[in-house]
Amino acid sequence: MGSRVVVIGGDAAGMTVASGVRRRLGEDDEVVVLERGTWTSYSACGIPYWIAGEVDTAEALVARSPEQHRRNGIDLRMGTEVTAIDPRRRTLSVRGGDPVSYDRLVIATGAEPVRPDLPGIDGRGIHGVQSLDDGQAVLDSLADDPQHVVVVGSGYIGLEMAEACVVRGFDTTVVERSPNVMPIIEPALGQQVADAMRRRGIHLRTGVDVTGFTLDDSGRVTGVETADGTLPADVVILGLGVAARSGLASDAGLPTGVKGGIVVDDRQRVEGFAEIWAAGDCVVTIDRVTGEPIHLPLGTHANKQGMVAADGIAADLLGEEPRLSFPGVVQTAITKFCSLEISRTGLDAQQARDAGLDPVVVSIETTNFAGYMPGAGMMTVVMVADRITRRLLGAQIVGAEDAALRIDVAATALAAGMTVDAVVMLDLAYAPPFSSVWSPIQVAARAAVKALAG
Amino acid sequence: MGSRVVVIGGDAAGMTVASGVRRRLGEDDEVVVLERGTWTSYSACGIPYWIAGEVDTAEALVARSPEQHRRNGIDLRMGTEVTAIDPRRRTLSVRGGDPVSYDRLVIATGAEPVRPDLPGIDGRGIHGVQSLDDGQAVLDSLADDPQHVVVVGSGYIGLEMAEACVVRGFDTTVVERSPNVMPIIEPALGQQVADAMRRRGIHLRTGVDVTGFTLDDSGRVTGVETADGTLPADVVILGLGVAARSGLASDAGLPTGVKGGIVVDDRQRVEGFAEIWAAGDCVVTIDRVTGEPIHLPLGTHANKQGMVAADGIAADLLGEEPRLSFPGVVQTAITKFCSLEISRTGLDAQQARDAGLDPVVVSIETTNFAGYMPGAGMMTVVMVADRITRRLLGAQIVGAEDAALRIDVAATALAAGMTVDAVVMLDLAYAPPFSSVWSPIQVAARAAVKALAG
Structure with missing residues (x-):
């Protein structure tokens, strides 16, 4: 008699766990995935490019379809919503269906866009952007040929969605509560992004708090209310980040932490629940620089955590030692706005x-x-180092072509706990078409060494 | 009474030492640089782009002119050739001039193109490419509108020079002794480069040994002799690598090693000679992966070694502890051929x-x-890992736009001694315009992990 591994959620983390477990376990063992929606294994990060028309269809963003997963031996049940977890009885309640029992459970319920509790927030035409269904809803709203699109928030998603709307020819305004765009990067770099946004014809309103939304009689949004007055808006896109979708877990008594994320160990096992794993946007992870917990929902982490959870579950069921652990993150992020490349990793000054x-x-x-x-273009590199240990703490880059990916050197150095002195001495690639003799990250590291001496 | 630091050689390493020492020492101290040529602080790596016409003048490749160095308080003597070092008397002999005494000496004599001892090798029109004067000589030869250019060797310089000649419209043949182009990368990757070369109209002859050169009565080259017959050639460019220019040092009894490089410690001090430092293309350094000595002449290393030597000399004279040491190299290299980007770091399989x-x-x-x-393009990543320790040993990339610089992640991971398992778990930048959710280096690292398990 085999075991049954049940996964709640069929996106990146969930399907990575299911596929990984499926490969390791025997034919007697069952791998069941319960997905409440209609899509599996898709790239949420690709949604802005779909909205912009650079990617033709939602299907293009799907890495593996339900049929493909089923062919791999996974019992994938679409449109199946879990309503409760009973960890004592190892049973899941399913809306409109029979309970599903499990031997090992994986929670991969993802995240949901933050929807602030403001008047009118539930009006039609106000969209978060997290799932392909969200993306389709935005496309449907844009198909009505809106006069004014307002994007609330100027983080990565806000920026990418604003560019998509401008590419589509819509009058687009970005509203940001902070005095600077992209509060996730240093203000001086944010200023470069703001300049690029304005050059691209985006109306930018920084330091402006959204206080609510005006709706017409049909319940459709007509404006975004701010302390400065009302901005006309037929379509509103919320780019305020996401929170862990962990209600199921917390209702079942599982531990949750930062931004509602489920608390797991470095094998992705839920703290205190030996038969339950969790992975992806619904969990708390560790910041490798500070050692502190952090909620950092990104597909890259979801995939790795899924691998780790699959390894842990398979090892558990097979009586082996798990081989993988998830070391945490260093807050690396990257995006492109028009021809401007923007990236960051580690801590900014305030976080430090x-x-x-x-x-x-x-x-x-x-x-x-x-x-x-x-044709040499410019880039700005900000670097943060620790005065006491001389350790690299973080870096940010804004610049032209080929600028942003250089952040990966800093991300790797952060993982290794390198000092800025060690970064200066790295043997990085050099040829005239790619860099000066000192790679940009090393130019910044040399400046950091100088500042540490001063 | 101050000290006198004398530097032999006014290019990257020498001028970096001179500038660094000058900043640290007092007004009583003298910093003298003896340069036999007419240029200082230039980018030898930029020469192919000057030959191609992408860079207008030799001056554009000069980072800092003699006048600029003199304004910084350096006693820079151009056209001054040192003929002997007397370490016991701390004196240098100078061609056609008075001896120069020193308290601390820096040897930064660079490297010279390998000129194999073949019949006709000294014919006119046969050029190595290392100095700006070499570059000018090539330009002068090309100004004679040659019918046939032959490049001997298909390493980085050979490749870049061949492209420059084709860009200029010359009929260009590359002759390579090895069966594959770019022996520094794996044969399968070399094949991609060979294909790109042929597409660009370069005649490629691999597995062909050059046995000599035919010259006309005036001593000008007319052909390259090979076992397969004679290739017509009005201009020949030698791309056979460089050897340390260390005759002065070895004549003075200083220790030399791999490819004639001067043997120094990790402070760039010459082994056994407490008053003599050496840096740049003329020294042996350490491969950080194997721990073995290696001669790896590149501007990036020259600059770092120059910094380290300057720190060591200043500390020595000021009675302080040196702060810097040079940790060695990981054999990182990168180039572009047409739109193909090529990079490597660490060991290839044979080196391992x-x-x-x-x-x-x-x-x-x-x-x-x-x-x-x-518009997504392809790239091929080769990765080498150690079966016992699971440590990353090396990586190579050939691919389209944005491919090659990713080698820097591997170079950084090599410096940190990471396993391929750790590389898989790095938090590298991800957004659709830059990569798939798994960065190319991580896709390769996952394949390596799989291969280690198999």
Whole structure:
């Protein structure tokens, strides 16, 4: 008699666990996935490019369809919503269906867009952007040819959606509560992004709090209310981040932490629940720089956590030692706005201070390849280092072509706990079409070393 | 009474030492640089782009002119050739001039193109490419409108020079002794480069040994002799690598090693000679992966070694502890051929075996950004890992736009001694315009993990 592994949620994390477990277990064992929606294994990060028309169909964003998963031996049940978990009886309640029992459970319920509790927030035409269904709803709203699109929030999703709307020819306004766009990067870099947004014809309103939404008689949004007055809006896109979708877990008594994320160990096992794992946007992870818990919903982490959970469950059922553990994240993120590339990793100055560290912050400008080569563009690199340990704490880049991916060097150095002195001595690639003799990250590291001496 | 620091050689390493020492020492101290040529601080790596016409003048490749260095307080003597070092008397002999004494000496004599001892090798029109004067000589030869250019060797310089000649419209043949182009990368990747070269109209002759050069009565080259017959050639460019220019040092009894490089410690101090430092293309350094000595002449290393030497000399004279040391290299290299980007770091499979390791080698193909985005190009990543320790040993990339710089992640991971398992768990940047959810280096690392299990 085999075991039954049940996974709640059929996106990146859930299907990675299901596929991984399926490969390791025997034919007697069952792998069941319960997905309440209609899609599996899709790229939520691709939604803005679908909205912009660069990607033709939602299907193009699907890495693996339900049929493909079923062919791999996974018992995938679409349109199946779990309403409760009973960890004592190892049973799930299912809306309109029979309970499903499990031997090992995986919670991969993802995240949902933050919808602030404001008057009118439930009006038609106000969209979060997290699932393909959300994306389709935005496309449907845009098909009505709106006069004014307002994007609330200027983080990565806000920025990417604003560009998509402008590409589509819509009058687009971005409203940001903070005085700077992209509060996730340093204000001086945010200013470069703001300039690029304005050049692209986006109306930008920073330092403006949204207080509610005006709706017409049919319940459709007509405006975004702010302290500065009402902005006309036929379509509103919420780019205020996401929160863990962990109600099922917390209702069942499972531990939750930062932003509602489920608390797991480094094998993705839920703390205190030996038969339950969780992975992806619904969990809390660890920031490798501070060692503190953090909620960082991103597909890259979901995939890795899914691998780790699959390994842990298979090892548990097979009586083996698990081989994988998830080391946490360093807050790496990247995006492109028009031709401007934007990336970050690690802590910014404020995060470093909040973590009780004494940061040194430097900012340098350099070319994206040898200055004497035709067409060399500029990039700005901000670097944060710890005054006491000289450890690299974080980096941010805003610049032209080929700028942003250089953040990966800093992300790798952060994982290794390198000092800025060690970063200076790295053997990084150099040829005139790619960089100056000192790679931009090293130019910044040298500035950091200088600042540490001063 | 101050000290006198004398530097032999005014390019990257030498001028970096001179500038660094100058900043640290007092007004009583002298910093003298003796340069036999007419240029200082230039980018030798930029020469192919100057030959191609992408860079207008030699001056554009000069980072800092003699005048600029002199304004910084450096006693820079151009056209001054040192003929002998007397370490016991701390004196240098100078061609046609008075001896120069020193308290601390820096040897930064660079490297010279390998000129194999073949019949006709000294004919006119046969050029190595290392200095700006070499570059000018090539330009002068090309100005004679040659019928046939032959490039001997298909390493980075050979490839870049061949492209420059084709860009200029010359009939160009590359002759390579090895069966594959770019022996520094794996044969399967070399094949991609060979295909790109042929598409670009370059005649490629691999597995062909050059046995000599035919010259006309005036001593000008007319052909390249091979076992397969004679290739017509009005201009020949030697791309056979460089050797340390260390005759001065070895004549003075200083220790030399791999490819004639001067043997130094990790502070760039010459082994056994407490008053002499050496840096740049003329020294032996350490491969961080194998721990073995290696000669790896590149501007990036020259700059870092120059910083380290300057710190060591200043500390020595000021009675302080040196702060910097040079940790060695990981053999990172990168180039672009037409739109093909090529990079490598660490050990290839053969180098790993030669080092007594048991390498696992994998090769993967992936897109340079999310596969559903328009215009996604392909890249091939080869990864080498150690079967016993699971440590990353090396990586190579050939691919389209944005491919090659990703090698820097592997270079950083090598410096940190990471396992391929740790590389899989790195938090690297992800957004659809930049990569799939698994960064190419991680796709390769996952393949390596799989191969290690198999």
